[in-house]
Amino acid sequence: MIVKRILLLLGLLVGAWAPAPSLVAQHSSVSYVAQRLSAAESPSRIVSLVPAVTEMIYAMGDGARVAAVSNYDRFPAEVSRLPKVGGLLDPSVERILAIKPDLVIVYATQKELIERLDRAGIPYFNYQHRALSDIMTTIRALGARIGSAARADAVASEMDRALADIRARTLALAHPATLLVFERDPLSLRNVYASGGYGFLHDMLEIAGGRNVFADVRQQAVQASTEMLITSKPDVIIELLYGDSLKNADLARTLRAWDALASVPAVRTHHLFALTGDEFVVPGPRVVAATRKLARALHPEVFK
Numbered sequence: 001m002i003v004k005r006i007l008l009l010l011g012l013l014v015g016a017w018a019p020a021p022s023l024v025a026q027h028s029s030v031s032y033v034a035q036r037l038s039a040a041e042s043p044s045r046i047v048s049l050v051p052a053v054t055e056m057i058y059a060m061g062d063g064a065r066v067a068a069v070s071n072y073d074r075f076p077a078e079v080s081r082l083p084k085v086g087g088l089l090d091p092s093v094e095r096i097l098a099i100k101p102d103l104v105i106v107y108a109t110q111k112e113l114i115e116r117l118d119r120a121g122i123p124y125f126n127y128q129h130r131a132l133s134d135i136m137t138t139i140r141a142l143g144a145r146i147g148s149a150a151r152a153d154a155v156a157s158e159m160d161r162a163l164a165d166i167r168a169r170t171l172a173l174a175h176p177a178t179l180l181v182f183e184r185d186p187l188s189l190r191n192v193y194a195s196g197g198y199g200f201l202h203d204m205l206e207i208a209g210g211r212n213v214f215a216d217v218r219q220q221a222v223q224a225s226t227e228m229l230i231t232s233k234p235d236v237i238i239e240l241l242y243g244d245s246l247k248n249a250d251l252a253r254t255l256r257a258w259d260a261l262a263s264v265p266a267v268r269t270h271h272l273f274a275l276t277g278d279e280f281v282v283p284g285p286r287v288v289a290a291t292r293k294l295a296r297a298l299h300p301e302v303f304k
Helices: 002-010 051-059 077-081 093-098 111-120 132-146 149-170 200-207 226-231 251-260 287-298
Strands: 046-048 066-069 103-107 124-127 177-183 192-195 221-224 236-241 272-276
Touching: 046 051, 051 066, 051 132, 051 149, 093 111, 103 111, 111 124, 124 132, 132 149, 132 200, 149 200, 149 287, 177 200, 192 200, 200 287, 221 226, 236 251, 236 287, 251 272, 272 287
Parallel strands: 046 066, 046 103, 103 124, 177 236, 236 272
Antiparallel strands: 177 192, 192 221
């Protein structure tokens, strides 16, 4: 259940275990459908069940239109004062309907909720993403849907520019073999989940100047056994800590668990990093800051 919650926060339960589409399809893998309301009509009471989309709306300057959010929303701080209506696996239809929304942001997999919204005549924006580029595509589509196309394009264009700048600064640098871990059992190397070779975490790592040791595993999440961790021979290990994992976290003690794998190059050379913050696992506007943090860990001589 804990792992499922972590994967849910990452957005990896939406198509997480399916094979990745072709390279061409990766750039058009966002699915969004607006029902019963034309794009010309701007909603004023938006319920968002997707934290990443909530952040997109606020980044556009339209946070005042958000009437309720999911149980997993933490950013920006204003969302703490809004009603909570469940999450991907447990949306409260009753609470959603009571808010009288004129647009609901839903995950593509929430079929039952979508059917209930259809019956109630409530419009929805059907969200799905996989790769990093899909985040900017979604921002633009969402902006067009809620009547903020120009502001959305400005946000997405600035993100594109910032990510391109990071890529340009790392392009000629040596890309160390990197293990990017986003979940494991506390103080042990059991149930290790790492970024596979597809998805926004993988894309962020490559832009930041790292070479994903599981790049050949074409899925978003890899449950890595001890044997896989040893044979992958990472030069750098980066752990992401966020949400509940930050409570009373002792970063040095957390990283000491890797001492059990003394033969791994990253452990021998002490190239172990713990990076903190929800921006690593919410695929919204803050992925730029998260990518910059990854680049700073991998290439401190360039990103000071």
